[in-house]
Amino acid sequence: MATRLILHGRVQGVFYRDWTVSTARGLGLAGWVRNLPDGTVEAHLEGEAETVEAMIGRMQDGPPRARVERIERKDAAPEGFSRFERR
Known part of the structure; x- marks a missing residue:
């Protein structure tokens, strides 16, 4: 499965x-993450549904200095990435 997050x-x-x-x-997981000009972060996750859901749960907390207020989520088409990278 694949999903796009803001x-x-x-x-x-x-x-x-x-x-x-x-x-x-x-x-x-495979996919990517990048900063957007409006101060948000966008991520594309690809992998098994359970693993993607686990990652989204972890992303709600993030690293110690982060404060995630909201996650927008949209289904996405898998793009066939072989690894996860920073853009």
């Missing part, structure tokens, strides 16, 4: 992307 809150300048890459790779 994370709102204090998610830039708090190592959120690096934490996301490390956590997603540890779970065996």
